Amino acid sequence: MKPIYLDYNATTPIDSEVAAAMLPYIREHFGNPSSSHAYGIEARKGVETARGRVAALLNCSPAEIVFTSGGTESNNHAIKGAARALRRRGNHIVTSAFEHPAVTEVSEYLAADGYEITCVPVDAHGIIDLEALEKAITERTILVSVMHANNEVGTIQPIGEIARLARKRGILVHTDAAQSAGKIPVDAAQLGVDLLSVAGHKLYAPKGVGALYCRDGVQLEKFMHGAGHETGRRAGTENVIGVAGLGAACEAAKRDLAANMDRMKRTRDCLQEGLLRAIVDVRINGHPERRIPNTLSVSFRGVDAGALLQSMEGLAASAGAACHGNAVELSRTLRALAVPIEWARGTIRLSTGKYTTEGEIDRAVEIIDGAVKQIRSGVLE
Numbered sequence: 001m002k003p004i005y006l007d008y009n010a011t012t013p014i015d016s017e018v019a020a021a022m023l024p025y026i027r028e029h030f031g032n033p034s035s036s037h038a039y040g041i042e043a044r045k046g047v048e049t050a051r052g053r054v055a056a057l058l059n060c061s062p063a064e065i066v067f068t069s070g071g072t073e074s075n076n077h078a079i080k081g082a083a084r085a086l087r088r089r090g091n092h093i094v095t096s097a098f099e100h101p102a103v104t105e106v107s108e109y110l111a112a113d114g115y116e117i118t119c120v121p122v123d124a125h126g127i128i129d130l131e132a133l134e135k136a137i138t139e140r141t142i143l144v145s146v147m148h149a150n151n152e153v154g155t156i157q158p159i160g161e162i163a164r165l166a167r168k169r170g171i172l173v174h175t176d177a178a179q180s181a182g183k184i185p186v187d188a189a190q191l192g193v194d195l196l197s198v199a200g201h202k203l204y205a206p207k208g209v210g211a212l213y214c215r216d217g218v219q220l221e222k223f224m225h226g227a228g229h230e231t232g233r234r235a236g237t238e239n240v241i242g243v244a245g246l247g248a249a250c251e252a253a254k255r256d257l258a259a260n261m262d263r264m265k266r267t268r269d270c271l272q273e274g275l276l277r278a279i280v281d282v283r284i285n286g287h288p289e290r291r292i293p294n295t296l297s298v299s300f301r302g303v304d305a306g307a308l309l310q311s312m313e314g315l316a317a318s319a320g321a322a323c324h325g326n327a328v329e330l331s332r333t334l335r336a337l338a339v340p341i342e343w344a345r346g347t348i349r350l351s352t353g354k355y356t357t358e359g360e361i362d363r364a365v366e367i368i369d370g371a372v373k374q375i376r377s378g379v380l381e
């Protein structure tokens with residue numbers, strides 16, 4: 001029996017509809033989209049169809065979509081590109097204490113290069129302090145980058161309000177929507193952002209493909225230097241197969257959003273209730289309501305999350321942020337939330353997806369309950 005997969009925030013399986021959309025580009029339409037012959041034209045059509053589908057999910061124009069290799073590249077492209085393009089106007093960037101390393105590491109890199117970074121704190125639920133954000137803005141501020149939904153605890157930031165605060169002062173706004181796209185509505189126009197990152201493998205497309213929404217008129221410094229692909233915005237022959245997959249995944253995400261949200265929330269809530277009912281000394285992290293519908297960060301007091309994950313053979317989940325392996329080092333997110341250490345070290349992230357079933361949830365509760373009780377009784381420590 002395969003382990004129950006409750007790690008959809010780490011990655012998702014490729015949807016069969018997505019795989020089917022990729023197949024023609026693996027087989028017959030292998031041309032280079034920059035070639036002017038029939039093979040190239042077919043590949044170009046695939047890329048442009050996909051661009052339209054990504055744009056439809058984000059409610060923007062296809063010309064505002066740049067294909068990338070994933071969430072990390074989109075964040076690098078947006079933040080470094082904006083920072084460098086606006087260097088003469090200022091050198092100050094505002095971000096939050098709650099970001100994924102694909103944003104924090106970029107900020108640290110820029111700090112070493114003479115930029116000033118302000119990390120605005122979040123409250124106990126992970127919501128950014130808007131007053132502190134407004135106070136942090138100076139004459140030298142050129143960019144505000146705050147994630148849409150957090151990968152570990154799922155808290156959704158008030159991006160619309162953040163964008164209003166920043167844009168009335170002419171400051172660019174970037175949001176990392178790697179964990180929100182496909183899970184909640186992500187409407188670039190409504191959010192009012194200038195730059196928005198998407199990671200394909202979080203919404204049932206393959207790994208190694210993503211997109212950056214770059215509002216019409218926003219100039220970024222070139223990120224990849226080379227030929228003039230993506231209208232000069234991202235050099236390198238397009239990943240046609242991955243791009244076709246991302247397009248199909250975005251089309252399905254838009255079409256099925258309400259049904260998927262309902263299933264993710266139903267199964268996540270059922271898991272949360274089951275764990276709270278079965279186990280004592282349990283704490284849920286993140287915002288109780290303003291949270292993506294699939295994410296459950298749960299702490300078991302006095303338990304070691306690494307030992308817990310190892311003892312649950314029938315269940316795939318993660319401790320801290322899955323992107324960084326299994327090391328149970330207090331994550332930046334848990335530190336930003338000031339989760340006390342005796343709880344923080346026993347924190348696991350469970351994330352449901354569109355294939356999660358009620359049966360899997362019942363079984364997962366039994367597995368987790370059994371493992372926590374064994375560890376607490378000293379059998380495994």
Ligand SMILES: Cc1ncc(COP(=O)(O)O)c(C=O)c1O
Pocket residue numbers: 009010069070071072073100102147149150151176178179199200201208210323
């Ligand atoms: C919030 C967030 N941003 C960015 C990334 C990185 O995306 P990718 O793996 O496509 O580089 C992740 C992946 O875990 C994420 O959760």
